[in-house]
Amino acid sequence: MAKTKTAWFCKECGAESPKYLGRCTACGTWNSLVEQTMVVGKKTSGIQDSVANLPIPVGELNSDESPRLDLRSVELNRVLGGGLVTGSLVLLGGEPGIGKSTLALQLSLRLKGTSILYVSGEESYRQLKLRADRIGITNQDCLLYCETDLETILHQAGQINPRLVVIDSIQTVLSADVESSPGSVSQIRECTGKILQFAKKNNIPFLIIGHITKEGSIAGPKILEHMVDTVLQFEGDQNYVYRIVRAIKNRFGSTSEIGIFEMQQSGLREVSNPSELLLTQRENEISGIAVAATMEGNRPILIETQALVSSAAYGTPQRSAIGFDVRRLNMLLAVLEKRVGFKLAFKDVFLNLAGGIKADDPALDLSVISAILSSDLNLTIPQGVCFAAEIGLTGEIRPVGRIEQRIAEAQKLGFTAIYLSKYNQKGLDPKRFTIQMRFVTRVEEVFQSLFR
Ligand code: TYD
Numbered sequence: 001m002a003k004t005k006t007a008w009f010c011k012e013c014g015a016e017s018p019k020y021l022g023r024c025t026a027c028g029t030w031n032s033l034v035e036q037t038m039v040v041g042k043k044t045s046g047i048q049d050s051v052a053n054l055p056i057p058v059g060e061l062n063s064d065e066s067p068r069l070d071l072r073s074v075e076l077n078r079v080l081g082g083g084l085v086t087g088s089l090v091l092l093g094g095e096p097g098i099g100k101s102t103l104a105l106q107l108s109l110r111l112k113g114t115s116i117l118y119v120s121g122e123e124s125y126r127q128l129k130l131r132a133d134r135i136g137i138t139n140q141d142c143l144l145y146c147e148t149d150l151e152t153i154l155h156q157a158g159q160i161n162p163r164l165v166v167i168d169s170i171q172t173v174l175s176a177d178v179e180s181s182p183g184s185v186s187q188i189r190e191c192t193g194k195i196l197q198f199a200k201k202n203n204i205p206f207l208i209i210g211h212i213t214k215e216g217s218i219a220g221p222k223i224l225e226h227m228v229d230t231v232l233q234f235e236g237d238q239n240y241v242y243r244i245v246r247a248i249k250n251r252f253g254s255t256s257e258i259g260i261f262e263m264q265q266s267g268l269r270e271v272s273n274p275s276e277l278l279l280t281q282r283e284n285e286i287s288g289i290a291v292a293a294t295m296e297g298n299r300p301i302l303i304e305t306q307a308l309v310s311s312a313a314y315g316t317p318q319r320s321a322i323g324f325d326v327r328r329l330n331m332l333l334a335v336l337e338k339r340v341g342f343k344l345a346f347k348d349v350f351l352n353l354a355g356g357i358k359a360d361d362p363a364l365d366l367s368v369i370s371a372i373l374s375s376d377l378n379l380t381i382p383q384g385v386c387f388a389a390e391i392g393l394t395g396e397i398r399p400v401g402r403i404e405q406r407i408a409e410a411q412k413l414g415f416t417a418i419y420l421s422k423y424n425q426k427g428l429d430p431k432r433f434t435i436q437m438r439f440v441t442r443v444e445e446v447f448q449s450l451f452r
């Protein structure tokens with residue numbers, strides 16, 4: 001006979017507690033425990049005499065047993081580390097309205113010839129049809145299924161045996177074994193656990209969509225992130241058309257890659273050359289703008305850094321940065337003040353990476369400094385110039401990695417000169433590039449060369 005029991009779960013980390021506590025003992029968050037009733041099935045006790053599942057020597061395992069499913073999307077394949085590993089669980093998180101359902105449906109419709117089960121607990125068949133019409137691809141191999149009962153969904157998945165199951169979203173499905181409402185901590189925990197078991201047993205990958213709460217975590221508990229193999233975050237600014245898919249956890253690949261998409265009237269378009277999207281075309285040169293040759297994962301991207309320096313009108317000077325770490329900005333300002341002798345302590349400094357992109361490549365440093373100096377002196381930096389170097393605390397210009405890729409990208413986009421650290425010069429074949437390489441060791445040299 002199944003029994004019911006009450007337990008308390010932490011909204012933040014999913015830890016279970018038998019009684020209410022003001023503070024979660026696992027993650028230390030205050031007032032995060034919520035009460036939940038669960039139906040507990042009969043537990044088998046003692047050691048079982050089963051021979052169904054036996055340990056296997058590692059040498060007998062065949063590594064080809066988990067081939068990857070090509071998603072026919074260069075961007076997504078790259079973020080996943082070369083396609084979707086069969087039997088893996090991928091969580092796609094993002095704020096409401098960012099385009100998660102669009103991405104998942106578009107992906108499912110594109111995979112012609114591969115059987116796919118697209119489960120939606122959020123939309124009706126009519127809404128799904130409208131979305132599919134908007135994307136404009138028809139695919140007979142993609143089965144749509146509006147259902148929220150997890151056992152029914154898994155039963156269907158077992159019958160159909162598709163190559164991929166999409167669940168939109170984990171907050172809407174519910175398992176009959178748990179007596180709480182969909183989206184609650186214990187439901188999400190139970191459902192993900194069941195999906196995990198099913199996926200590994202049947203070797204079917206699942207793409208699970210999850211909403212992100214206002215606090216920025218994938219709703220509700222972090223436990224979901226521990227259970228799945230890969231966590232993808234779909235992010236972007238509502239004010240910009242492009243969206244970025246970023247892997248924040250990946251058991252089968254790197255987490256440094258990003259995929260860039262542009263939201264259009266007919267679904268998402270892959271952006272294969274992001275620099276073109278991020279660099280603004282200008283007629284005139286304006287002060288306070290410098291371009292950095294950065295890397296996102298294995299891909300070079302040119303990003304425009306914009307700075308505005310003005311006298312602090314109201315007491316304490318303001319320092320703010322959009323898309324760039326403000327602590328790093330403060331450090332760079334201190335270097336400019338102490339090592340190069342620029343008096344910026346009484347000035348407001350605003351920094352922005354154009355296009356709403358966020359980046360933390362140290363190679364941005366030189367570009368940030370140059371943009372700040374350009375704005376402060378009101379002198380422009382020629383449009384054909386870009387930068388790729390880190391700044392040390394002593395004011396020295398330090399080398400950065402993957403320098404050839406950065407130079408090649410800058411050259412491809414029509415830049416005529418690039419400022420680099422002298423320490424990057426060794427091993428670089430100057431005949432390979434037509435772009436002029438200006439090697440520097442100190443900030444003063446850049447300053448003199450730019451604004452002579
Ligand atoms: P949606 O996929 O519903 O977001 P989510 O599932 O993350 O909540 O997409 C939301 C937005 O995308 C919505 O504002 C409409 C827009 N959109 C387009 O611009 N073009 C399209 O082709 C589609 C399908 C949606």
Ligand code: MG
Nearest residue numbers: 100101122168
């Ligand atoms: Mg949706």
